[in-house]
Amino acid sequence: MPAYEEIVSVVIEIVKPLAPLGRSVREETDLVADLEFDSLKVMNLIEQVEDRFDVSVPLNILPDIRTVRDFVAKLQEILGER
DSSP: OOHHHHHHHHHHHHGGGOOOOOOOOOOOBTTTTOOOOOOOHHHHHHHHHHHTTTTOOOOOGGGGGBBBBHHHHHHHHHHHOO
């Protein structure tokens, strides 16, 4: 299983092109409030993460995710289960 720091780095790398120009992306960045993510961007993020880590991200975790850190924590749980 990849280390937390590695997962954060990859997720931030995936999120950056989806964020509005000039917005920084850090662990505490709120995907909706700070980056204006809508459902299409969230699905794009999930698709890219699934491809990169070869996992399936269940959609029922989405209500628990607000920040990049939240997403990484859930992703780490998913990676630990496989």
